Amino acid sequence: MELVAEAVTVVGRLREVRAGLAPGRLTVICGPNGAGKSTLLSALAGLVEPDAGRVCLGQHRLGELTGRERAMAIGYLPQAGEVAWNVTVETLVRLGRLPHRTPAKVDAAATMAALDALDLNALAGREVGTLSGGERARALLARVLAGQPRWVLADEPLAALDLAHQQALLAHFRRLAGQGVGVVVVVHDLALAMNHADHVIVLDRGTVAANGPPHVALAEEVLASVWGVKARWVGDGRSRALAIG
Amino acid sequence: MNRAALPVVLATLLLLLFPLCLMAGQVWINPFDPAGAPYSANATVILAQLRLPRAVLAVVVGAGLGASGAAMQGYLRNPLADPGLFGVAPLAALGAVLSLFMGFAVQPFALPAMALAGAAGGMVLLALIASGPRTGLAGGVALFTLAGMMLSSLAGALTSLAISLAPNPFALTEIVTWLMGALTDRSWHDVALAAPLTALGLAVLWRAGPSLDALTLGELAARSMGLDPAALRWMMVLGVGLVVGAGVSAAGVIGFVGLMVPHIVRPFTDRRPSSLLLPSALAGALLLLVADALCRCLPLAGGELRLGIALSLLGAPFFLHLLLRLRRGLA
Numbered sequence: 148m149e150l151v152a153e154a155v156t157v158v159g160r161l162r163e164v165r166a167g168l169a170p171g172r173l174t175v176i177c178g179p180n181g182a183g184k185s186t187l188l189s190a191l192a193g194l195v196e197p198d199a200g201r202v203c204l205g206q207h208r209l210g211e212l213t214g215r216e217r218a219m220a221i222g223y224l225p226q227a228g229e230v231a232w233n234v235t236v237e238t239l240v241r242l243g244r245l246p247h248r249t250p251a252k253v254d255a256a257a258t259m260a261a262l263d264a265l266d267l268n269a270l271a272g273r274e275v276g277t278l279s280g281g282e283r284a285r286a287l288l289a290r291v292l293a294g295q296p297r298w299v300l301a302d303e304p305l306a307a308l309d310l311a312h313q314q315a316l317l318a319h320f321r322r323l324a325g326q327g328v329g330v331v332v333v334v335h336d337l338a339l340a341m342n343h344a345d346h347v348i349v350l351d352r353g354t355v356a357a358n359g360p361p362h363v364a365l366a367e368e369v370l371a372s373v374w375g376v377k378a379r380w381v382g383d384g385r386s387r388a389l390a391i392g
Numbered sequence: 393m394n395r396a397a398l399p400v401v402l403a404t405l406l407l408l409l410f411p412l413c414l415m416a417g418q419v420w421i422n423p424f425d426p427a428g429a430p431y432s433a434n435a436t437v438i439l440a441q442l443r444l445p446r447a448v449l450a451v452v453v454g455a456g457l458g459a460s461g462a463a464m465q466g467y468l469r470n471p472l473a474d475p476g477l478f479g480v481a482p483l484a485a486l487g488a489v490l491s492l493f494m495g496f497a498v499q500p501f502a503l504p505a506m507a508l509a510g511a512a513g514g515m516v517l518l519a520l521i522a523s524g525p526r527t528g529l530a531g532g533v534a535l536f537t538l539a540g541m542m543l544s545s546l547a548g549a550l551t552s553l554a555i556s557l558a559p560n561p562f563a564l565t566e567i568v569t570w571l572m573g574a575l576t577d578r579s580w581h582d583v584a585l586a587a588p589l590t591a592l593g594l595a596v597l598w599r600a601g602p603s604l605d606a607l608t609l610g611e612l613a614a615r616s617m618g619l620d621p622a623a624l625r626w627m628m629v630l631g632v633g634l635v636v637g638a639g640v641s642a643a644g645v646i647g648f649v650g651l652m653v654p655h656i657v658r659p660f661t662d663r664r665p666s667s668l669l670l671p672s673a674l675a676g677a678l679l680l681l682v683a684d685a686l687c688r689c690l691p692l693a694g695g696e697l698r699l700g701i702a703l704s705l706l707g708a709p710f711f712l713h714l715l716l717r718l719r720r721g722l723a
Contacts, residue, residue: 214615218617232469243617246618
């Protein structure tokens with residue numbers, strides 16, 4: 148089922164943004180600061196009601212779905228990974244089951260599967276306050292996965308992570324996409340986008356500046372016009388890097 | 393301790409201590425003394441008309457304060473939150489003070505009825521504020537809390553005005569004594585009024601449990617999980633308002649219970665707000681029941697120690713301890 152933004156306008160943030168997202172792909176949204184990346188992601192998650200245009204999941208407008216229906220289809224990982232109470236990793240991950248209202252056994256199985264998928268079994272009993280940044284990011288993603296959504300939308304999940312943890316989390320996203328889940332991630336690091344994305348949407352001042360496979364959407368001309376940076380790609384395959392200047 | 397066992401342990405303690413607290417007081421009633429007190433007419437009156445309604449009321453009010461404290465902390469995601477923050481308690485107190493001020497309080501139902509009217513007025517004001525222009529949950533919570541604080545200080549000022557304008561020294565004494573909060577001389581009338589309202593409020597808060605759990609992850613994540621911020625706000629106004637209104641109308645202003653109890657209970661649960669509700673209700677009931685019995689037993693010149701004062705004496709150092717713990721990032 149496709150997730151489509153049709154001429155979405157959010158006053159002061161987005162102007163007639165059109166984007167069709169296909170499931171089973173890792174889509175990366177990038178753009179300079181203030182380009183509207185987070186707003187687009189929130190609109191795709193149904194958290195921001197567009198002032199004009201609409202976001203559709205398959206045949207349905209997001210606004211027509213109940214909160215619970217939407218929650219079961221679309222998992223959203225906010226940028227600020229807040230956890231108000233010092234719960235254990237297992238309790239945290241299990242919160243992802245809230246929209247489902249399924250029997251405890253089903254919830255426990257889904258929680259276990261999510262912990263498994265992110266190699267968190269050993270940490271299940273640890274309190275969130277004692278986790279490292281990388282472990283915490285994994286636990287928060289596991290919360291989303293426990294809800295077994297068809298879409299996973301994550302706002303800058305890699306921002307606070309070191310190189311190794313970025314690669315590990317990206318590998319998890321890729322695996323999810325391989326299982327048919329639609330994964331949409333806001334990323335600042337263009338090299339990560341270039342090497343890992345199936346599809347890239349570049350936003351600039353509230354509009355789509357480029358949209359396509361990474362080597363097209365992140366072509367050197369786009370970098371020059373959107374970021375105002377003279378840069379070129381070096382290397383090849385999945386190990387390209389950006390040489391500035 | 394097994395986490396599922398906590399409510400059972402607390403309920404058992406409550407059942408064990410309840411009869412014990414009935415025995416305690418200025419007059420000790422020993423049930424194992426076949427010749428004496430428990431079977432005399434005096435003892436029957438003391439038990440049935442004085443101590444039993446008082447103990448039941450302690451349980452009802454304590455349960456309401458404990459659970460609404462847990463719900464408020466979950467709602468505001470702040471361990472320092474307290475059911476008094478919405479301003480419902482001071483407005484209920486204002487209603488009661490006005491009934492004493494105007495001398496209506498000689499009627500059996502006048503004081504609690506006016507306290508409830510004050511609480512209802514506070515809830516209506518909060519509801520008007522809450523249903524105002526659409527704000528995000530973030531703006532909503534901050535606005536809501538500030539509005540509650542504004543209502544609190546307004547009610548406080550009006551209460552002080554009533555005290556300063558008290559028509560006679562008798563009314564003045566009555567107002568000041570009532571404001572301290574106590575369960576002395578309460579009757580089955582008070583129970584009949586407070587118990588159903590508290591039960592209703594607790595049921596509403598119980599229903600809010602899953603939404604409060606979702607809020608653990610922050611407002612955006614909670615909304616992405618299907619939380620309806622407006623519905624939750626209504627549930628909080630209704631639940632906390634009913635419980636606190638009923639509590640104040642029955643017992644006056646009793647502070648710190650709603651703050652302390654969820655804290656004491658939290659480490660023994662999985663820390664989700666919803667798993668705190670039942671244990672907090674039971675622990676609040678237990679705390680008020682025992683504290684009231686101790687107040688009754690303490691020999692004090694000029695009557696007994698007021699429950700509200702006793703709990704504030706206990707609560708203030710606890711609050712300080714909590715602040716210090718929070719500073720070290722332990723709470």
